[in-house]
Structures are given as C-alpha cells and as structure tokens.
Amino acid sequence: MRRLFALEFARLSKQTSAYVIFILIFILGAFNVFLAHVTVIHGEGGVAIRTFTARSLLESSFQLGQFQILLIGVLSSLFIATDISQGTIRNKIIAGYAKAEIYIVQIMMSVFIAIFGLFLYQILPFAFSWLITFPITQDDQGSLWNFLILMGFGYTLVILGVVLTSWIALKAKNTAGAIIFTILIFALGPTLITIIKSIVEGVLLINIDQYENLALYEQTQKDITSVFEWIYFYQIQRLNGPVSLFDLIFLDRGINFFHPDNQSYIWKMMGTSMVSFALLIGVGARGFSKSDLR
Amino acid sequence: MTILKTHDLKKTYRRTKALDGVNLTIEKGDIYGFIGKNGAGKTTLIRLITGVAEPTSGSFTLFGQREPKAIIKARSKMAAVVESPALHLNLSAYDNLKLQCILLGIKENHSQVIQRTLEKVDLASLLIEKKKKAKNFSLGMRQRLGIAMALINNPEFLILDEPNNGLDPEGIRDMRTLLLKLNQTEGLTILVSSHILSELSKLATRYGFIHQGRLLKEITSAELNRASRQATVLTLNLPIKDETIFSKAGLQDYEISGNQLKIYGSQSTNLYLSLLSNAGFEVMQINKEADDLETFFMKMIGGQSL
Numbered sequence: 001m002r003r004l005f006a007l008e009f010a011r012l013s014k015q016t017s018a019y020v021i022f023i024l025i026f027i028l029g030a031f032n033v034f035l036a037h038v039t040v041i042h043g044e045g046g047v048a049i050r051t052f053t054a055r056s057l058l059e060s061s062f063q064l065g066q067f068q069i070l071l072i073g074v075l076s077s078l079f080i081a082t083d084i085s086q087g088t089i090r091n092k093i094i095a096g097y098a099k100a101e102i103y104i105v106q107i108m109m110s111v112f113i114a115i116f117g118l119f120l121y122q123i124l125p126f127a128f129s130w131l132i133t134f135p136i137t138q139d140d141q142g143s144l145w146n147f148l149i150l151m152g153f154g155y156t157l158v159i160l161g162v163v164l165t166s167w168i169a170l171k172a173k174n175t176a177g178a179i180i181f182t183i184l185i186f187a188l189g190p191t192l193i194t195i196i197k198s199i200v201e202g203v204l205l206i207n208i209d210q211y212e213n214l215a216l217y218e219q220t221q222k223d224i225t226s227v228f229e230w231i232y233f234y235q236i237q238r239l240n241g242p243v244s245l246f247d248l249i250f251l252d253r254g255i256n257f258f259h260p261d262n263q264s265y266i267w268k269m270m271g272t273s274m275v276s277f278a279l280l281i282g283v284g285a286r287g288f289s290k291s292d293l294r
Numbered sequence: 295m296t297i298l299k300t301h302d303l304k305k306t307y308r309r310t311k312a313l314d315g316v317n318l319t320i321e322k323g324d325i326y327g328f329i330g331k332n333g334a335g336k337t338t339l340i341r342l343i344t345g346v347a348e349p350t351s352g353s354f355t356l357f358g359q360r361e362p363k364a365i366i367k368a369r370s371k372m373a374a375v376v377e378s379p380a381l382h383l384n385l386s387a388y389d390n391l392k393l394q395c396i397l398l399g400i401k402e403n404h405s406q407v408i409q410r411t412l413e414k415v416d417l418a419s420l421l422i423e424k425k426k427k428a429k430n431f432s433l434g435m436r437q438r439l440g441i442a443m444a445l446i447n448n449p450e451f452l453i454l455d456e457p458n459n460g461l462d463p464e465g466i467r468d469m470r471t472l473l474l475k476l477n478q479t480e481g482l483t484i485l486v487s488s489h490i491l492s493e494l495s496k497l498a499t500r501y502g503f504i505h506q507g508r509l510l511k512e513i514t515s516a517e518l519n520r521a522s523r524q525a526t527v528l529t530l531n532l533p534i535k536d537e538t539i540f541s542k543a544g545l546q547d548y549e550i551s552g553n554q555l556k557i558y559g560s561q562s563t564n565l566y567l568s569l570l571s572n573a574g575f576e577v578m579q580i581n582k583e584a585d586d587l588e589t590f591f592m593k594m595i596g597g598q599s600l
Contacts, residue, residue, distance in 0.1 A: 003396065003397060003398075003399045004397075006396050007393060007396045007397045010392070010393055010396050011382070011393060014382075014384075014385055014389060014393075015384070016384070086380065086381065086382060086383055087376075087377075087378065087379075087380035087381075088380045088381070088382055089380075090344070090346050090376060090380045091380050091394065091397060091443070092397060093344065093345040093346055093369070094344050094345065094346075094369060094372070094373065094374050094376075095369070095370060095397050095398055096366055096367055096368070096369040096370030097366070098363075098366050099345070290348055291348075292341070292346065292347035292348060293346045293347070
C-alpha cells in the first residue's frame with residue numbers, strides 16, 4: 001500500500017489541474033480576507049463592532065454550495081476518473097495489487113485532497129482572524145477546543161462529501177460522468193438534504209430555531225394543516241441560498257460542545273460519520289473488488 | 295513448468311457468453327499465439343488473467359497459484375499490455391516510466407532502469423524529448439512505450455493483446471525481433487493475441503484457437519506444420535473439363551480448379567504428368583504449397599473469414 005500511496009502522490013504532483021485548482025482555492029481564501037476587511041462594521045467612535053473572527057471563518061469555509069468546496073470535489077473526482085479513463089488503474093492491478101487496496105488508496109487520496117484544499121483555503125483567513133481577534137477564544141465559540149471540534153465537524157462533512165463523489169467517480173468509470181455527478185452532488189446535494197430535512201421536520205412539526213420572528217412563526221404554525229403547507233410556506237425559502245453545513249448537522253451555530261446538554265451532538269455526529277465512512281469504504285471496496293474495469 | 299492453466303473459465307456479460315469453459319495451458323518458454331476472430335473472447339480471457347475483470351465461473355492457476363490472494367501476488371511476476379497501452383497521456387515517456395518504477399517498487403536508480411528499458415525496445419530517442427507528452431505520440435510509439443513499461447521490471451510472463459495494432463511494417467518486424475530476442479535470451483514466456491496470423495506464424499511456438507468463447511484447439515508449431523496439408527500445384531495450358539482421366543486411373547486425392555490441378559500429400563506426380571500428356575495438356579508451371587495458419591484456422595471454424 002505504501003508504494004501505491006507513493007505512486008498517487010507522484011501522480012498528483014505531476015497533474016497540472018491540481019496546481020491550477022489549489023492555487024485558485026488559495027486565491028479564494030485571500031479574497032475571503034479582503035471581503036471580511038471591507039465588510040467590517042464600525043460603531044460609534046470608529047470601533048469595530050463586527051470583525052473577522054474564527055467563527056466567521058468557519059461560517060464562510062463550510063458552505064457546501066461554495067466554490068472552494070466544489071473545486072475540491074471536482075479535483076478529487078478528476079484525479080480518480082483520469083486513472084480509470086486512461087486505463088492506468090490496470091497497471092496497478094497487473095502489478096499485483098488487490099482492487100480493494102487500490103480503492104482504499106484512491107479514497108484516502110481524495111481525503112488528502114479535501115484536507116489540503118480546505119487548509120489552503122483557510123490558511124490566510126485563519127492567520128488574519130487570529131491576528132485580529134487573538135486569542136481565538138474571543139468569539140462566541142467558547143474555548144479553543146470547542147472551536148477545533150466545530151472545525152473538525154466541518155472537515156468531516158466536506159471529507160464525507162468528497163469520499164461520496166470519489167466513490168461515484170470509481171463507479172462512473174469515465175471523467176465526464178464523474179465530474180457531472182460531483183457538481184450535481186455539491187450543487188444540488190444541500191438542496192436535496194434540505195428538502196428531506198423539511199419533510200422530516202414537517203412530519204414531526206419540530207420547532208426549528210432559524211426563525212428569527214418567533215411570534216410570526218408561532219402564529220403561522222397554528223394555521224398549518226398539512227405537511228405540504230409546512231414545506232411550501234416555511235421551508236421552501238431555505239432553498240434560496242447555499243445551505244450551511246452546520247444546518248445539516250442540526251447544530252446551532254453558537255453551540256458550546258462542552259455544555260452537558262450538547263454533548264450528545266458530538267456523539268451523534270461522530271457515530272453518523274463513522275457509519276457513513278465505514279459504509280463508503282467497506283461496502284465500496286467490496287463492490288470494487290468484484291467489479292470489472294474498462 | 296506451467297505458467298498459466300485455466301480451468302473451465304467462463305465469463306458472461308448479461309446474456310452474452312464471452313467465454314464458455316476455456317481450458318488453456320501455457321508452459322514456460324512458450325510464445326503462445328492466441329488466435330480468434332473479433333469478439334471470439336481473446337481480450338476477455340486476457341482481462342480475466344490480468345485481474346481487470348472477474349470470471350463468472352471457473353478458475354485459473356498462475357505460476358502454480360490458484361487461490362485469489364496468491365494469484366494477486368503472483369501477478370507481480372507478469373506484465374501485460376491489454377487492449378491499448380495504459381499511459382498517463384499528459385506525461386512524458388520518462389515520467390510514465392518513472393511512475394511505473396515507483397509502482398513496482400524498483401530500488402535501483404530509476405534513471406538507469408528507464409534508460410536500459412528504452413534501449414531494449416529501441417526507444418532511447420525518447421529520452422532526448424523529455425517534455426513530449428504521451429498524448430502526442432503516434433499509436434506505434436505508444437504501443438512500444440506500453441511494452442517498455444511492461445518490461446521495466448523484467449517479468450517472467452508477458453501478455454500482449456494485439457501488439458501490432460498501429461505499427462507500420464517496420465514496426466511489426468521490430469516487434470517480432472524484440473519478442474523473439476526476449477524469449478530466446480531471457481526465457482520470457484509470452485502470450486500474444488493477434489489478427490495478423492502470418493505474423494504470428496513467424497513468432498509463436500504454440501497456438502490456441504478460440505471461437506465464440508470456446509477454445510477449439512491447442513497445437514504446437516511443429517504439429518501445425520505436420521497438420522498443414524502439402525500439395526503440388528500444376529498449372530496447365532488449358533482448363534480440365536474431364537476429370538475421368540484421373541479417376542479411371544484410380545487417383546483420388548486431388549483437386550481441380552480451372553487450369554490448376556492440386557495433388558495432395560506425397561503422391562508421385564509422374565503418373566499425373568503422363569496422364570495429362572496423353573490427354574494433350576501441357577504443364578506450364580509446378581509449385582509446392584502448404585496450408586498456412588489462416589487457412590488452417592478458417593477450416594477449423596468452418597470457413598468463416600477473420
């Protein structure tokens with residue numbers, strides 16, 4: 001497996017598209033800093049009352065529909081799909097590697113691409129937010145550890161998305177198909193999840209906390225007579241913009257993971273992530289081992 | 295020593311039987327010519343052996359190993375070019391070979407190994423054009439680079455699927471010379487599938503004939519020579535319209551086609567010549583003829599052309 005990793009890193013280092021995409025992601029991160037700078041709100045006496053914090057960094061980094069996440073997904077799909085469409089994956093099989101081994105290495109490479117891509121995107125915003133709001137715990141995330149846990153959740157979700165698209169890229173067996181599926185998943189995935197979530201919430205009539213006008217919410221809730229109305233009147237508006245990853249994991253943005261009431265979120269999230277990874281890697285590797293390549 | 299032995303190997307794609315119980319044996323040192331029409335199952339069998347596809351049923355033994363995990367390891371002693379050469383098209387020949395070195399875990403200096411391999415397949419000129427990408431190579435160059443990649447780790451068993459595709463006559467001759475040299479000097483066992491049967495007949499030491507997913511026959515080149523029917527062909531000045539001149543004399547094993555008389559086997563031609571002379575024919579030309587590989591194969595599959 002060590003040789004396979006060495007090969008994949010050598011292959012990635014020789015792929016021009018990887019350099020282009022990584023540079024683009026870095027530039028987007030720099031642009032994020034610029035954007036934060038120009039949107040600083042000044043209060044009385046010129047004092048900044050809203051500034052660029054670790055929290056704003058997190059919020060801007062983990063929007064599924066955002067360009068940098070899409071680029072990460074496209075790069076990992078492209079990296080895998082080219083190996084299959086050019087037939088070079090056959091060289092690995094003929095060289096005496098098991099298909100399951102090849103599959104796992106490919107998935108791990110996409111995980112590396114996701115982490116490295118996010119790191120490149122966040123390095124400048126992180127550095128600037130650290131400089132502005134030092135120490136990092138000054139924002140409403142609580143402690144540094146709390147911040148890191150939240151960051152870890154964000155990374156986990158992006159990695160899960162990328163692993164899913166990599167699995168599809170391995171199934172699609174052609175570059176164009178893999179890229180199209182990746183874009184669809186990252187662009188439409190959050191919307192689809194929102195719809196599913198809305199249906200679940202509609203069925204359970206769960207009070208969700210993103211409604212700022214609670215009085216209006218309570219008033220209109222009384223008028224709800226069907227699931228359809230719930231979705232149509234109160235959920236459809238959520239499809240307008242990109243969905244935050246933190247909405248998807250049912251987390252309030254200001255959550256303190258160290259509060260006893262919120263501990264269960266961590267375990268739920270970790271459990272769900274582990275099951276998803278196990279399914280995508282275990283079942284995927286088994287399926288890949290039995291499949292025929294081009 | 296048996297390098298490869300298949301046991302009732304079958305492969306079905308939906309309802310199509312691509313391979314239907316193939317039992318094939320390749321011994322060490324063989325150059326095994328694998329012959330069949332398009333869609334006969336040649337590439338399918340190669341894909342199963344190389345692990346690119348999985349058999350529907352049956353099994354095979356590679357270097358004496360039959361267990362799936364042991365076969366995967368045994369594959370490190372073989373190399374293959376299946377269908378088109380598997381190259382990183384955006385990389386140069388040098389980079390392609392370098393990646394292959396990394397994949398195979400070659401510890402020796404990669405540049406030296408690459409140079410030696412390219413010289414072996416007469417592609418040393420590619421080292422000068424270090425920046426030329428594989429996608430800009432001609433089909434023949436890609437084919438040779440694919441073979442160079444296959445040979446980089448000195449395999450014991452080489453599988454080539456239609457290696458002459460895209461090669462010009464000179465390239466075909468060079469390929470034959472290379473394969474013969476590797477077989478004779480390095481003892482490399484080779485399985486080669488090809489449509490160009492005249493070319494295979496100059497190369498192979500054993501043949502396997504496959505048709506509609508079934509292996510019809512395996513034969514050595516010596517057996518093929520014996521099985522090929524020898525004939526003496528007499529070209530006459532006039533067409534033969536009355537065959538009775540030969541049948542009345544008790545002659546049987548002959549064939550008439552216009553002004554040509556084909557006398558099979560080792561029969562003496564003297565009797566024929568005297569009968570023809572008596573009947574007023576003049577012999578213009580005498581030739582010796584034997585069935586070539588293509589004729590042999592076509593007879594075997596019932597006269598269907600390749």
